[in-house]
Amino acid sequence: MNTFNNKLAVVTGGNSGIGYATAKELISEGAKVIITGRRKEAVEKAAEELGAIPFVADQGKLEEIESLKTEVEKQYGKVDILFINAGITGNLGSIENMTAENFDNVMNINFRGAYFTLSKFIPILNDGASVVFLSSNVATTYRPNSSVYQSSKAALNSIAKTAAAELAPRKIRVNMVSPGPTKTEIMSKAGLDEATLSGLNEWMISQIPLKKIGTSEDVAKAVIYLSDNNIASFMTGTEIIIDGGMIL
Structure with a gap:
């Protein structure tokens, strides 16, 4: 069953991790998918593997967001479907x-970049479109040494809810997925050794009631759910937390 036949989806940061897994799910459901990323080789390689359309665009640079919107x-x-996924831990x-x-650096990509990606794309969203932000369960936690990343995701959630209210007259739904610890490259990119x-x-597994770390596919399935107008048509301004019970 191809849920998203004749649908165009844009996935920012789609060349790896959660973005890649989500693009793969969208394509399997019949969508035409555009993936973006900062590194030309990585984006083109991922697009070839997935059967997606590659665009090189840095979410931290407003001129590149504008160019992406114009070209799309x-x-x-x-x-x-717009999945605003690109982000860094810093x-x-x-x-x-x-x-x-x-x-x-963190705020430019995670908050400012995500904000203006939505802002620029609003005019080319179809009425009844779905927007999903990749947030994090840390948006509602206050652990030491993670103040900037946590703040960027808390700000993102605030904007997502405001956007849900603003875009409701056009039946555009805006939701958030907030993973806990997930097996992606993002932690190694934070400069941590093996x-x-x-x-x-x-340590993270010890904090999770289900005693495991999530996968990109776990998060991708939630994005697919929220993007489906048949089963999530009454959901907007909603946050789905996918963290194995970590914030209980």
Whole structure:
């Protein structure tokens, strides 16, 4: 059953991890999928593997978001599904020792970039479209040494709910998926070595009632659910937390 036949989906940060898994699910359900990323080789390689359409665009740069929107509209017209997924953890550290450079880098991509991706795409969203933001369960936790990342996701949730209210007259639904620990490359990109990563994984599993770390596919299935107008038509401004009970 091809749920998304004749639908156009855009997945930011679609060349790896949750974005890649979601693009794969969307394609399997019949959607035409555009994936974006900052690295040309990685985006083109992922697109070839998936059968997706590659666009090189850095969510942290407003001019590239504008170019992406312009090209998508010119080549493909209106968008039915927008998954704003691109994000980074940045460097961990205390508030006292946080650098302005790290703060700006994380906020530029996770919050400012996500905000303006939605802003620029609103005019080319079909009425009845679905928008999903990749948030995180840390948006409602306050653990030491993660203040910037946590703040970026809390701000994202606030904007998603405001957007849900603003876009409701056009029947555009805006929702969030908030994973807990998930097997992706993002932690290794935070500059952690193998020993630290292994210790962190063990600690995270000890904090999760279901005693396992989630997968990208777990999150992708939630995005698919929220994007389906047949089964999630009455859901907007909703956050689905996928963390094995970690925030209980």
